[in-house]
Amino acid sequence: MSKELSTEEKIREAAKNVFIAKGFDGCTSREIAKAAGMNVALVNYYFCSKKQLFKLVFEAVLEDFMLSTVEVFRKNLSLESKMRIFIEREFEFLTSHPDIPRFILSELSRGDKCEFDHAGILDKIASTGVFEELLEAQEKGVIRKIDLTNIMLLIMSNCHYPFMAKPLMKYLNNLSEEQYQERLMLQKQYVTEMLIGYLFNPKTNS
Amino acid sequence: MSKELSTEEKIREAAKNVFIAKGFDGCTSREIAKAAGMNVALVNYYFCSKKQLFKLVFEAVLEDFMLSTVEVFRKNLSLESKMRIFIEREFEFLTSHPDIPRFILSELSRGDKCEFDHAGILDKIASTGVFEELLEAQEKGVIRKIDLTNIMLLIMSNCHYPFMAKPLMKYLNNLSEEQYQERLMLQKQYVTEMLIGYLFNPKTNS
DNA sequence: AATTAATTTAAACGCTTGTTTAAAATTGTT
DNA sequence: AACAATTTTAAACAAGCGTTTAAATTAATT
Structure with missing residues (x-):
């Protein structure tokens, strides 16, 4: 096609x-x-040049990656539902594009390759209203009062890393492809439970 | 010196x-x-050759990385204490060697470079008794009954990723070096609370 | 149909790559 | 002090790199 x-x-x-x-x-x-x-x-x-082609490709991939799943936050659902769906979609996206997190973090960390335009990305994320919604939820005591950077980091850690660590996991634990995929789908459930459990109902724990 | x-x-x-x-x-x-x-x-x-030098270096770095912190599990402490100390030491190690997780996952994922010897690593980890201790704790209902691969993945995700994502975090959120380091130290606390809270006392949540 | 512009090609450019060589310098041994 | 073995060096090797060139081909315009 x-x-x-x-x-x-x-x-x-x-x-x-x-x-x-x-x-x-x-x-x-x-x-x-x-x-x-x-x-x-x-x-x-x-x-x-190769460099300029790379810059173009990288910026497109980064934007796709950061924006593809965050659209959920425009929907009219409870914050917890959105969070669950967001994680679900992150795992969906990463199942189709498992190499992208490693690609982005690798290339970004040797940043002298070229300067990347990233100004628009955070604004586009912000335009979904996630940040306001999280801050409001914090004021109402619905979710834990943690800097949004840390919340982002918690979610991204648990979504991205399992895909990045595939070769390490496969051979440290001698897993077949099917076994790894199985653990990955279980991981999605655990991660969702853990994150929701930690971020929501903060009064019960802290 | x-x-x-x-x-x-x-x-x-x-x-x-x-x-x-x-x-x-x-x-x-x-x-x-x-x-x-x-x-x-x-x-x-x-x-x-360059390839052979790399192989030597990589295997040494990987072994150092995987074994440096797991020694805690030889101590005579409660499992929860060991887990807390383990996370503490992971963050310590990574503060001194923040680039190692990305290095290992990057090089491992383009594995055609050369075949790595990894046979001994898992055995050495096993020799500390972590795995038996975790399985016993699961039987006693002390910690959640989850495949050890997934437990490893949960812990590693939350320890490694915050260091790997430094350049992404710094510029997505326009953080200075100090601000990033500050969030990193907070992240350690959150991650510890979250992981302990999720893995232990499984009856309260599931 | 003729002419111009845009696309594609094969070949070459200078430079850097990993690696090798053969001579120089150093060290160890008798 | 003389010799042998080891270590270090500068120079060279073919191969591959990103990039450029100029000719060949295709498409567009008149």
Whole structure:
């Protein structure tokens, strides 16, 4: 389906896959061109340089990643329901794109590669109203009074890491692919229970 | 202090720092040699190839990382105390070596670089008696009956990820270094409370 | 149909890569 | 002091890198 991709789009798409799988340093322009079924020179014809192509791809991936699931918070549901659905969708997204968290954190941590535009992302997240809703819930005593950065970190830790740690887990525990996937789906339940249990009903625990 | 390192050790040490900072693909043999204050040819004189030097360094780092904190479980303390101390020490270790989790997961996920020896690691962890202790505690109803893989994943997620996500957190939330460090220390408390609260006293919640 | 513009190609550019070589310097041994 | 073994060096190697060039091909315009 959809063979009607332009040369530029084919290269961008191939670059995304190759960059995510191997990292900026781990692949070559020729590899990207070959994956796109194109001549090497076309990479620079359309994108000037490997670096610039990477910047474009990275920013798109980061935005997709950060915004794809946060839309739940626009819905008219209880905060707890939204949180549950959010975690559910994070696991869904990561099941289709398990390499993205590692890709983003790896590339971001060797940041001298190029300067990334990220100004808009937090604003777009904020536009869903998550932050206000969380702050309000804190004032009402519905959820624990913790800095939003820490809440983000708690949720992201428990959603992203299980996918990032796949090779470590698989071989430390000698797991087959099926066994790992099984633990992953269990992990989703545990993580949801744990996070909801900790963040909500703060009076019972602290 | 301790200038009495042999050439071989100097290269190994420099290689460790450079590999952790930039990854296997992100650095060159010449860079490692320069960091060690040595000639390029010495790298291969002592270690045959960049790949083999990497393998040596990686295996040492992985073993250090996995075993450094698990020793707590040999002590004669309650399981909950050990768990608290373990998390405390994980955060301690990671404060000194914040780049190691990302290094390990990154390099492991592009595993074609070379085959790693990992046979001994799980056995060494097992030799502390953690696993038996956890299983016993589960039988006694002290902690939640969850596969040990998932328990490991819960703890590692909440300890490793906050350090791996530093660049993402710093710029998504426009945090200064001090602000980030502050959140990190708070995160340690939250993570401890959350994990202990979830894993122990399973009857109250499920 | 002729001409111009946009796309694609194969080949080459200079440079860096990991690795090797062979000579120089150092150390150890008799 | 003379010799042998080890360690270190500078230089070179082919191969691969990102990028550029200039010609060939295709598409668009007149």
